[in-house]
Amino acid sequence: MSDDTAPPSFMSGRMRRLLVLLAVLAVLVVVRPLFIETYTVPSSSMVPTLSPGDRIAVRKHVRVERGDLVVFTADEAFYGGAPDQGSLRRIGDWFGIRPGEHVYVKRVIALPGERVSVDRVGVLRVEGKVQAEPYLRAGVLASTTAFSIRVPQGRYFVMGDNRPASDDSRNHLGDPGGGSVRAEDIVGVVVWRYWPSAGWGSVES
Template sequence: MEQTKRQPGKLGWRFALLGLVLAVAVSGLVRSLWLDIYFIPSASMEPLLRDGDRIVVSRTAFSSAPVRRGDVVVFDGRGSFAPLNSGRGPAGDFLAGAGHWLGLTGSDNTYVKRVIGLPGDHVICCDADGRLTVNGQQVEEPYVYQGDAPSTLKFSTIVPDGRLWLMGDHRSKSADSRSLLGAPGGGMVPLDRVIGRPVQIIWPLDRFAAIPRPDEAATTIKNGQ
């Protein structure tokens, strides 16, 4: 009986398809457990992160070392920063989700900000010197965008247990905890909504660089901790 010969082209396509499926599966596993890629859609974290940057985020960065003041965090803003419904509908949500997964677009639910207040902290802006204070002590903020005031909006808030007070480095361009004081949750983000910490800028290539975690010395408060 004459055997049917397998066509090399069809076999090659099957291997290619299998390889693609495996690559997507491995990538999904890595991104769900260890590392992810995010697109920066605004100027709110300048000068550290610029509009259009692609960053690698470590999902395990805070597993051994807790979040501290001065840390930059990527977080899920649902229930605090994000709108409850973007209004795009299922098709729009799918396309936006695909673009976000590929690192080509931002996400309505994902944000990048800096930790200013930890649970129990009393955050005030501003004191008589025009400085932001935490628990009565002035905060050193070398990361703030040159020329920006610590905040043009005055506030005094105590951070509840299990939540964080977050602000952008480009204060005049950032919608953050200050903007949501009257909203449910008072602009504070639950700790369990923190996704991870940015560790690397990967695009554009001329900005390829590691994003170091601030030293303890850089996150301390003047005249105290």
């Protein structure tokens, strides 16, 4: 007599689905920090483009262009020193947590090697060409401080959209690097605002 009884399944369908879900979550935990980070905007320095409390997604490992909004660590550019590079920092980098760092979001105004200037009447120029800044509120000047600087190679000159209330490259012109941000300190480019829901969507340069 033949035995038509099927062998027992190694695991139930429900258990397989649970394991698949756990595997997907594990991949997201490991892979997400390699390509995307999320941040909360801490101040009003990017108003009207970004507001305090906005939650943004930042794409890593992309080419930075003039006009991009970038998230970066400002310890070297604005505070005169790089953060600790020990094991705690390396673990934090893997999981997207960077303890002890000053993290900023600003707009890239000039690229490595470019000359950026603002004259006495507040007109912004990059490589001698006047730059329109439609993201500024009406009546706001590019800067009330006149300056002219050649951005060092490997660095970026950044400013906030809320110029009167932004701590940015202009405030550190006398520092090494002229207040510009090293390429390796840029976490990534802001690509999406996902909170609040009323303002969700891509962030335009």
